[in-house]
Amino acid sequence: MKKKPLQLLMIMLLILSAFLAACSSDSSSENENETGGETTDGEEGSEEGASGGTLTYGFESAPEGLFNPAFYGIVTDADVIDLFDEALFTYDENLQPEPGIASWETEDNKVFTFKFEQGVMWHDGVELTVEDWVFALETIAHPDYDGSRYANVQTIEGAPAFREGEADSISGLNVIDEYTLEITFDEARVNNLVNVWSYPMSRAQFEGIEVADMSASEQVRQNPVGLGAFKVENIVPGESIELVKFEDYWRGEPKLDGINIRVLDSSTVVGALGQGDIDMISLAPVNGEEVEALDNVELVTYPGLSYYYVGFKLGTFNSETNEITEDKEKYADPNLRKAMAHAINRQEWIDAFFFGYGSPVDGPVPSSHWIAADSADLSTYAYDPEKAKELLAEAGYEDVNGDGFVEDPNGDEFVAKFSHYQTTNPTFETRAQAIVQYWQEVGIQAEVEMTEVNLYYDMVEKDDPAIETFFGGWSTGADPDPTGLWGSDQIWNYPRYKNEESDKLLADALNIEVVGDDEEARAEIYKEWQQLISEDIPMIFIAELQEIAALSSRVENVTYDVSGPNLPYEWSVKE
Amino acid sequence: MLKYTIRRIIGMIPMLLLISIVVFLLAKAMPGDSLSGEIDPNNTNPEYIAEMREKLGYNDPLPVQYFDWVKGFVQGDFGKSTRYKMPVSDLIMERIPNTVFLGVSSLLITYILAFSMGIFAGRKPYTIGDHVIGGLNYLGLAIPSFIAGVFAIYIFSFNLGWTPYAGSVEVGLQEGTLDYWLSRIHHVIMPAIVLGALATASYTQFLRNDIIENSRKDFVRTARAKGTATSKIYNVHILRNSIIPLITFLGFDIATIISGAIITETIFTYPGIGQLFLNSVTTNDYPTMMAITMLLSLLTLVGNLIADILYGVVDPRIRLD
Numbered sequence: 024m025k026k027k028p029l030q031l032l033m034i035m036l037l038i039l040s041a042f043l044a045a046c047s048s049d050s051s052s053e054n055e056n057e058t059g060g061e062t063t064d065g066e067e068g069s070e071e072g073a074s075g076g077t078l079t080y081g082f083e084s085a086p087e088g089l090f091n092p093a094f095y096g097i098v099t100d101a102d103v104i105d106l107f108d109e110a111l112f113t114y115d116e117n118l119q120p121e122p123g124i125a126s127w128e129t130e131d132n133k134v135f136t137f138k139f140e141q142g143v144m145w146h147d148g149v150e151l152t153v154e155d156w157v158f159a160l161e162t163i164a165h166p167d168y169d170g171s172r173y174a175n176v177q178t179i180e181g182a183p184a185f186r187e188g189e190a191d192s193i194s195g196l197n198v199i200d201e202y203t204l205e206i207t208f209d210e211a212r213v214n215n216l217v218n219v220w221s222y223p224m225s226r227a228q229f230e231g232i233e234v235a236d237m238s239a240s241e242q243v244r245q246n247p248v249g250l251g252a253f254k255v256e257n258i259v260p261g262e263s264i265e266l267v268k269f270e271d272y273w274r275g276e277p278k279l280d281g282i283n284i285r286v287l288d289s290s291t292v293v294g295a296l297g298q299g300d301i302d303m304i305s306l307a308p309v310n311g312e313e314v315e316a317l318d319n320v321e322l323v324t325y326p327g328l329s330y331y332y333v334g335f336k337l338g339t340f341n342s343e344t345n346e347i348t349e350d351k352e353k354y355a356d357p358n359l360r361k362a363m364a365h366a367i368n369r370q371e372w373i374d375a376f377f378f379g380y381g382s383p384v385d386g387p388v389p390s391s392h393w394i395a396a397d398s399a400d401l402s403t404y405a406y407d408p409e410k411a412k413e414l415l416a417e418a419g420y421e422d423v424n425g426d427g428f429v430e431d432p433n434g435d436e437f438v439a440k441f442s443h444y445q446t447t448n449p450t451f452e453t454r455a456q457a458i459v460q461y462w463q464e465v466g467i468q469a470e471v472e473m474t475e476v477n478l479y480y481d482m483v484e485k486d487d488p489a490i491e492t493f494f495g496g497w498s499t500g501a502d503p504d505p506t507g508l509w510g511s512d513q514i515w516n517y518p519r520y521k522n523e524e525s526d527k528l529l530a531d532a533l534n535i536e537v538v539g540d541d542e543e544a545r546a547e548i549y550k551e552w553q554q555l556i557s558e559d560i561p562m563i564f565i566a567e568l569q570e571i572a573a574l575s576s577r578v579e580n581v582t583y584d585v586s587g588p589n590l591p592y593e594w595s596v597k598e
Numbered sequence: 599m600l601k602y603t604i605r606r607i608i609g610m611i612p613m614l615l616l617i618s619i620v621v622f623l624l625a626k627a628m629p630g631d632s633l634s635g636e637i638d639p640n641n642t643n644p645e646y647i648a649e650m651r652e653k654l655g656y657n658d659p660l661p662v663q664y665f666d667w668v669k670g671f672v673q674g675d676f677g678k679s680t681r682y683k684m685p686v687s688d689l690i691m692e693r694i695p696n697t698v699f700l701g702v703s704s705l706l707i708t709y710i711l712a713f714s715m716g717i718f719a720g721r722k723p724y725t726i727g728d729h730v731i732g733g734l735n736y737l738g739l740a741i742p743s744f745i746a747g748v749f750a751i752y753i754f755s756f757n758l759g760w761t762p763y764a765g766s767v768e769v770g771l772q773e774g775t776l777d778y779w780l781s782r783i784h785h786v787i788m789p790a791i792v793l794g795a796l797a798t799a800s801y802t803q804f805l806r807n808d809i810i811e812n813s814r815k816d817f818v819r820t821a822r823a824k825g826t827a828t829s830k831i832y833n834v835h836i837l838r839n840s841i842i843p844l845i846t847f848l849g850f851d852i853a854t855i856i857s858g859a860i861i862t863e864t865i866f867t868y869p870g871i872g873q874l875f876l877n878s879v880t881t882n883d884y885p886t887m888m889a890i891t892m893l894l895s896l897l898t899l900v901g902n903l904i905a906d907i908l909y910g911v912v913d914p915r916i917r918l919d
Contacts (some may be wrong), residue, residue, distance in 0.1 A: 087682050087870065094683065169653075169683060171646050238683035260692055261869025262765040287764040288867050290748055294756045295763070409672060478629030 042191035076596040085286045090247040092222035094170045094238045097175035108249030110221040116584035117393045118501045133211040139202040143273040145501045146254040149227045153204035159224035167235035175220040180207045211535040217502040252277040252592035278595035302514045304573040308380040323585035324569040326391035329498035330384045334562040338519035339486040345512045349523045358418035364404035364563040366465040376454040384567040386553040391585045394503040394549040401557040411465040428468035439469040440491040444479040520561035528552040617895045677885030686889045697870035707794030712801030720809025728874030735799035747865040759789045764867040789866040808840035849905030853897040
């Protein structure tokens with residue numbers, strides 16, 4: 024596909040959608056004018072919430088149709104699954120697991136005993152037993168399984184042997200009775216519980232279907248069966264899904280009669296909200312302002328778990344030995360990196376490109392996470408061009424030939440190259456340009472290189488010499504362990520940062536003998552680790568974003584926290 | 599005629615082979631592969647990606663990959679979509695009804711508009727009516743479909759509330775009922791008008807110019823001299839001759855019906871082949887992308903063949919053998 028026309032299209036659409044929004048807002052009905060605000064409070068509406076009614080949930084992109092937790096690939100599918108299925112345990116607003124269908128007990132963090140609630144029903148009327156969970160785990164560990172969740176099963180004792188075909192079952196799973204399962208992990212870890220796969224799969228439904236055929240099966244794509252508050256009634260691929268309430272839902276009867284999911288194009292979202300055609304949708308920051316102006320819609324923001332950064336390539340990764348060597352000299356001087364960090368006005372940048380729906384972040388953990396260190400405890404790099412110039416001078420970067428830009432300590436021309444990925448989003452190039460301008464203002468000659476997104480991550484991953492400083496983003500899950508992104512044997516450690524102290528801290532935080540099951544002790548170690556990273560600054564931490572959702576004024580009892588919306592059975596609408 | 603057809607069909611085989619090589623190589627030349635987007639440390643790990651690359655055969659030498667693909671293709675196995683994890687043929691079949699429905703309705707609109715406007719303008723050239731039609735046509739040619747689509751949604755859906763702006767059918771209708779079909783027609787009207795009306799221009803102008811040109815020819819003068827009614831001259835003698843250039847378009851239209859309208863389908867959230875194709879390109883879903891490209895190439899070739907045969911039917915002077 025040619026890129027240019029698409030970019031142009033997106034620009035035109037953005038302009039047009041702004042125009043549409045401005046026009047359509049005055050036609051909307053007059054309701055209480057509640058805009059902004061952090062999160063809605065469930066108390067606000069009537070205490071119980073009216074029952075009945077159907078809620079229309081808008082999606083900006085079409086689901087792929089893999090409606091099973093074990094097989095889905097994209098977030099949109101996961102959002103659908105959350106409406107009709109449920110994990111065995113949930114996460115509270117501090118991202119700590121709390122018992123749901125299953126509760127657990129453990130003495131040593133190696134052997135866990137899970138107890139299921141009795142009388143929990145699948146949508147097809149079959150009762151849930153621990154066998155369904157065993158079935159899910161064995162499916163994922165099966166050699167023909169084509170999804171990506173094996174990482175959540177491989178820590179169970181005997182799972183690798185089962186996968187190799189050396190065993191007929193996973194030895195670490197011990198079914199005690201229909202409602203009790205004992206799981207033995209291969210070693211004691213503090214995060215065994217958060218890591219283990221927690222969605223059962225209906226054995227009755229998938230009976231007789233080979234694992235290899237499951238992802239294409241009707242049970243996944245057309246008639247998925249779950250444990251959640253709503254059951255799937257009808258799916259029209261790519262455009263709508265009809266869900267009706269499941270009366271036997273184990274937590275109690277849902278308040279809504281049903282939920283309709285409708286897919287719409289991003290250019291029609293604001294208009295559709297203004298007309299009251301959709302009641303609920305997640306928004307992109309660009310639409311936030313226009314939606315805030317609608318008086319029949321309330322905008323809700325809640326903390327996200329993702330952050331953006333500018334990384335420095337410090338070394339290379341050897342994929343044969345899984346080892347990192349810090350062998351790139353150009354950005355090896357921490358003072359240079361610090362100067363480049365002080366040069367960037369993060370607040371201004373976030374306001375310009377994320378419309379204020381974000382805030383500067385000072386470390387590798389989003390601030391809403393329970394292990395996040397307070398900014399005061401970290402080395403921070405506030406916008407300070409003078410400090411940046413001082414640091415540059417200190418590091419020996421001075422303007423020798425009088426062209427207005429510094430040369431490196433050897434007196435050679437210094438040009439910082441900044442790479443950013445390119446998609447159809449027209450703001451990417453401008454925001455990359457903005458970063459480069461900040462650097463130029465403190466005297467660092469810099470240039471932008473935009474690379475097509477697939478190629479970009481390929482180059483970053485393979486340590487292509489063309490990548491020097493690069494833009495990226497990560498989102499973290501409930502499990503706080505950052506080893507996958509920062510360990511010195513990890514391919515996703517993109518800056519190729521290697522520090523033995525960091526490795527040791529990361530290992531200690533997971534080591535049951537060091538921290539036991541004391542969350543406080545664990546958080547302390549992570550704080551120490553964040554201090555180390557913020558001082559070493561292998562990447563400049565730029566921003567953490569807020570998630571934005573729009574709720575029409577008839578929606579009640581929908582609340583959000585860092586783990587997402589509350590459970591759908593509590594949602595209601597007023598007529 | 600039969601001999602000609604067979605010769606043309608045989609001639610297609612090397613052409614298709616060449617196309618398949620180009621399509622395959624271009625697909626492989628795209629940066630990254632279908633797994634390079636999956637860098638989510640919460641959900642997946644590098645071992646999984648390496649393993650899937652091996653399983654999908656991305657590590658095999660190119661010729662091996664090519665022959666594997668062609669072998670499957672010839673046997674009707676288009677492969678399995680790497681994104682949707684289902685056979686590509688099922689995926690395409692799922693979308694084709696929507697796309698064909700939209701394509702046929704928009705073609706119908708194009709033909710009705712083009713014939714009525716073209717014949718009118720051709721019979722009364724250089725009048726105000728002709729100029730208005732010409733002006734409208736060039737306006738239609740100048741407006742890109744995404745602008746027209748967004749404006750149509752704004753005016754007809756949001757302001758007037760006449761038509762829906764997303765989807766191909768209302769939520770919750772039983773398939774096969776009358777309401778279901780009415781709802782489908784209701785949903786297809788606007789994208790079809792946007793697509794159909796904008797494509798009218800070239801048809802109308804070709805038809806108009808040909809009618810004007812033919813009306814000056816000797817056979818028309820003869821017919822007039824014999825006292826044939828003017829309407830008969832236009833509707834029978836001239837129109838039949840003037841349709842020939844339109845048949846050339848028809849050849850391409852057959853492919854267009856299937857290829858769908860990428861942009862219009864996206865704006866109206868109308869799930870069809872065009873949308874699928876665009877997604878498959880952005881997610882590097884090779885099997886889907888290559889299957890759709892091959893399908894479209896084949897249809898273009900077949901469409902041209904049909905057009906060539908139709909020339910002979912419409913005008914027996916064009917001989918094919």
